[in-house]
Amino acid sequence: MTAKDENAAAIPAKGKYAALVMCWILGNGSLLSWNSMLTIEDYYGYLFPRYHPSRVLTLVYQPFALGTIALLTYYEARLNTRRRNLGGYTLFFISSLLVIVLDLATSGKGGIGTYVGICAISGAFGIADAHVQGGMLGDLSLMRPEFIQSFMAGLAASGALTSALRFITKAAFENSKNGLRKGAILFFSICSTFELACVLLYAFVFPKLEIVKYYRSKAASEGSKTVSADLAAGGVLQDTAADSENPKDFQRFSNKQLLIQNIDYAIDLYLIYVLTLSIFPGFLYEDTGSHSLGSWYGLVLVASYNVSDLIGRYTPLIKMVKITSRYFLTIACLSRFLLIPAFYFTAKYGDQGWMIMLTSILGLTNGHLTVCILTEAPKGYKGPEQNALGNLLCCCLLAGIFSGVTLDWLWLIGKGW
Structure with missing residues (x-):
């Protein structure tokens, strides 16, 4: 048996699938x-028609998220x-x-006071996002690539689920008085319940899984503080978390x-989200014209x-289509910028079928490339x-998201306010 096989055999299999589900x-x-707030933009567009909520709320959210993640x-x-998560x-x-x-x-009711309150809550979502996404990605990066893939798929699933729920609530309340408002309240009632469940799962269940304790113990033995x-919450004593290796033997x-060693991965991620957020959601809500789908468009x-973003985050599980070459990842990220003229001319001359197809390509490539990068980059390092x-x-x-939502305003040039 090789050393690699021995190491693989030492990893406990118990709890792996439970960990994937929890991730x-x-x-x-x-x-x-945040996706719930984005998905009820039609409600906020009705309440605040003069304030461009589909763009402003995202623009408020991102500085808080970026500033907090940079500090953390x-x-x-x-x-x-x-404590962070x-x-x-x-x-x-x-x-x-x-x-x-x-x-x-x-x-x-609308009004500037209510709008400021919504913007403040959007900023709070940004702070929370920076705590959770950075904390969870860092934590899962010292475990298994599958955990990162599952976590990233969960991120995309939140968008798909909120969209599905939005269709249901719009159909159910469309002809009723205050239908948009009822749907929005139902949205956030479900959302707050789910967030409470996440607090309880992370606090009391996730740290007690055997495979999670194994990787965290390994990271502690390599000098991670x-x-x-989390080890204490999982019932692991620090003395037993360390193995025969001395943390001082590792040069961090x-x-x-x-960043220098992984600058291509960092730039690729930045470019992916610059492009995506320069189109989604502001351009899709405000600049694609009127079509036969009406308010459903x-x-x-x-x-x-x-x-499509959710599907794209599962496609890397197929080895034939997963991109592992750093060179080809960069080429793929740069190639996505061809979507900008494609969206421009489709919005101006095309019909809704072409726009739906382009939007699906945008989501599919966003999800696929994100997971490819985040599962490849952490390899070869200690905890x-x-x-x-x-x-x-x-x-x-x-940072890419922040730049993207800022550049999204360029679509308004020449259109007036």
Whole structure:
């Protein structure tokens, strides 16, 4: 038996599939609140027709997310990952409840005061997102690539689920008085319940899985200090977490060194989300014209993106189509920019079928390339470096999103306000 086989045999199989399911659920909870806000943009568009909510809410969300993730990434090695993730999920839960409270307190009326309140909640979602996405990606990067794939699929599933639920609520309440409002309240009632479930799962179930304890113990033996609280929650003593290797034997790369070594992955992630968020959701909601689907058109486009993004995050499981070459990953990311003129001319001259097809391609490539990069990049490092690299890549991802939602405003040039 080779050393590699011995190492593989030492990894406990117990809890692997439970961990995959929980990663999917926790990934879903990482974006469910924000996707719910995006999916009810037609309601906010009705309440605040002059304020471009489909663009402004995203633009408010991103500086908070990017600023927070940059700070957390800088101090990553000294942070308590358990406290960070629980804090993020708890903030998602509280903010989701506040959306309902604000709507009930204002009786579903618009106005600048209500709009400022919605924007403030959007900023809180950004802070929570930075805590959870960076914390979870860093934590899962020191485990197995399958866990990252499942978590990222959960992120996309939140969009697909909210789109499906939005179709149901729109159909159910379309002809009733205050139908949009009833659908929005139902949305966030479900959302807040799900976020509370994520808090409980991460706090009491996930750290006790054998395979999770194994990888966290391994990371602790390699000098990681971020997993201590989670190991304690899983009933693992720090003395027993270390194996025969001395943490002092490991020379940790600095964040700057890790970024330089993986600069192509970082730029690729940035480029993926610059393109995606320069089109989704603002352009799809406001700049694709009127078609036979009427008020359903924007919802259909968003659903097309969300479903194809979810599919794209599972396609890397097929070895034949997974891109592992760093060179070809970069080529693929750059090639996506051909979608910009394609969307422009389709919005101007094409019909809704072509736009739905383009939106599906946008989502499919977004999901596929994201998972390919995040599952390939952390390989070959020790636990502390894998955690740090996961945080760095998440920071680049959010930087791309921020740049994308800013560039999205360029579609308004020449159209007036």
